[in-house]
Amino acid sequence: MTSNFAFAALQRAYSQPDATAFSAERKVSYQRFADLTVNFARRLEALGVGRDATVALAIQDLPLAIAAVTAVGLLGARWVQLADIAPATFPGTTHVLTSGAGAERPGGIAIDPNWLDAGVSTEAALTGFAGAATPDATWMIAHSSGTTGKLKYMPLSYEAVGRRIANPELQDGAPPTTLTLFSPLSYIGAKIGTGNLVLGGTNAQWAPWEQLLAGGVNRIMGSPAQFTSAIFSRTAPPARKIRSAKVTGAAVTQKFVETALRYFDELYVLYGATEVGTTTLAVYTDAAQYNGSAGHPYEGAVVEILDADGRPCPAGTEGMVRVKTDWAVPGYIGEPELTAAYFQDGWFHPGDLGTLDSTGALTITGRTGDVINAGGRKLNAAELDEIIQAHSEVQDGYCFIDRDQFGADVLAVVLALTPTANPSCLAEIRDAAIAKLGKSKSPQRFYIAAKVPRNENGKPMRREAAAGVGGYVLIEV
Known part of the structure; x- marks a missing residue:
């Protein structure tokens, strides 16, 4: 070509x-x-x-x-x-x-x-x-x-x-x-x-x-959110499947994989960024295969996990992801400081946290900039997001920081629910968060929205969620 x-x-x-x-x-x-x-x-x-x-x-x-x-x-x-x-x-x-x-x-x-x-x-x-x-x-x-x-x-x-x-x-x-x-x-x-x-x-x-x-x-x-809103929430699982779904823009959950494979023969999970293109690929044909992995790098792509000192981590150890591809951009236009921060020695640092297993498969565990601090309680937002999205009556949702009447931080959740959702699902999400993360890291407020704010690549827009609470319905749990 x-x-x-x-x-x-x-x-x-x-x-x-x-x-x-x-x-x-x-x-x-x-x-x-x-x-x-x-x-x-x-x-x-x-x-x-x-x-x-x-x-x-x-x-x-x-x-x-x-x-x-x-x-x-x-x-x-x-x-x-x-x-x-x-x-x-x-x-x-x-x-x-x-x-x-x-x-x-x-x-x-x-x-x-x-x-x-x-x-x-x-x-x-x-x-x-x-x-x-x-x-x-x-x-x-x-x-x-x-x-x-x-x-x-x-x-x-x-x-x-x-x-x-x-x-x-x-x-x-x-x-x-x-x-x-x-x-x-x-x-x-x-x-x-x-x-x-x-x-x-x-x-x-x-x-x-x-x-x-x-x-x-x-x-x-x-993206996962686009599949959920455009397909899963509009169409019942069909008698005839389409060959493949290709999802990118955010990590997928066990529930998402199970749901997708009711509509598609194969699920392709892609990890990457505009800066470096698609980097890794995982293919699922059975929900039992799901292990949270984003798959292995393509030929021409390299992924490493670094510790806080910038040294490669052993297999299975969480650290900061860096990526190198043959199709990366050289940097940001008119932004030398941002270019220097994200592009170093031929590597792109996307700000993700992750692990590599002994086979080289990548699992994304969160983002370095997505650590939420609510009143001194630090939380990897991806952990709570996974609990929220795993509930069968949640179409989409994630956590963010809200403010109470005195200006103090409050850990909140914005949700789009299925049409037949039972109000008790909110308490079930809270209880699941308490069981896995502890009471101090469980949500204190639940907001219901027709659509949760995401960018065009499907990623959560937590600032916009916080700014939009006036247009949501607050549910006391």
């Missing part, structure tokens, strides 16, 4: 023009996708987009979003998602391309009907586009999860994205017909959307379960 996967995706399109690139209420063939992409590229080029341009995108429609990012690739330019989590525009943005809900953005270039009125193109059209100057040129300016309150931007090169597309979570031995629960312009959404096309697969959009099966969907990708 060429290091510029945009050309690889279009070459694939011209080799199978009648195949389905996107399936939903309206199907988009590979030929139609190629025509749209070439038209988008020509229009962007006429607006001055070239190798030095940075295009901010606010596009809701999946086919149009992937056509836009692929068009940017044909021109060798850069793009950045224009989302609610991000500032109005990324510094250095030269153009803003919008559609749908993003069309009101100031200075935005709207995708109007002329952009969609694309004539039939051929592979010869690709010779008219320059592509990236070098493989290490930036294609996507991705941003971190923002869970720390400090949004960090990073450059993903054409070569790095091509390497990530070649990783096993995409290439697992079956033609990919994939539904991703991530937004199309998120890092994961864009990687999956373009990667499916490079591999000759289909990007599916949400539909009822039987329609997904009829459309040939063989894998769904999302």
Whole structure:
């Protein structure tokens, strides 16, 4: 595959023009996708987009979003998602391309009907586009999860994205017909959307379960919270399963594995970060296999566990995780201090705590920044989160620090419950926390929400939970 996967995706399109690139209420063939992409590229080029341009995108429609990012690739330019989590525009943005809900953005270039009125193109059209100057040129300016309150931007090169597309979570031995629960312009959404096309697969959009099966969907990708809210809480365990679920963004629980395998033949658990891509992979086909592991590193990835002095820990000893991959970003844009803190001697330090067993399998046990201090009582938040999420009547939930009327810390929980949940489940969660962690580390308040706040990668947003308590229902236990 060429290091510029945009050309690889279009070459694939011209080799199978009648195949389905996107399936939903309206199907988009590979030929139609190629025509749209070439038209988008020509229009962007006429607006001055070239190798030095940075295009901010606010596009809701999946086919149009992937056509836009692929068009940017044909021109060798850069793009950045224009989302609610991000500032109005990324510094250095030269153009803003919008559609749908993003069309009101100031200075935005709207995708109007002329952009969609694309004539039939051929592979010869690709010779008219320059592509990236070098493989290490930036294609996507991705941003971190923002869970720390400090949004960090990073450059993903054409070569790095091509390497990530070649990783096993995409290439697992079956033609990919994939539904991703991530937004199309998120890092994961864009990687999956373009990667499916490079591999000759289909990007599916949400539909009822039987329609997904009829459309040939063989894998769904999302975070644990996205699977729970979009699938498990809406669809009863089906008579016919989809081949695989691929979950990333947070650790999975025994309950999650048991539930997922009622819907899917296989469960892929992926660990990684935008900074280094997917790093480890565990595959479950039976809930009895679950041991909390995130699996073994891919070829080209190395994981180590360090003690407080920065020395490698023995197998089974908890310490700080560090990761090295062949497809990592070089650091954060305009943030030399943060780059120095997280990237050291070729290693990325994600802030996770974990262990490696004697076979090299990684288990994440928490985060260095997720130690909650409630009135002097320190708690690894992941321990309490696991107890919360293990309850059968909890759709989603996690702990956070609230404040009482005097400003003192209170350990609280925000929950989304199943429609048939019994109020006694809250006392059961509290009692389970007392039994495992002790009374001083059990929750003092329970808030019920329609949806708990998570970022687009599915990670808990504990500050937002604390700020949003006025919109939750407080239940006394």
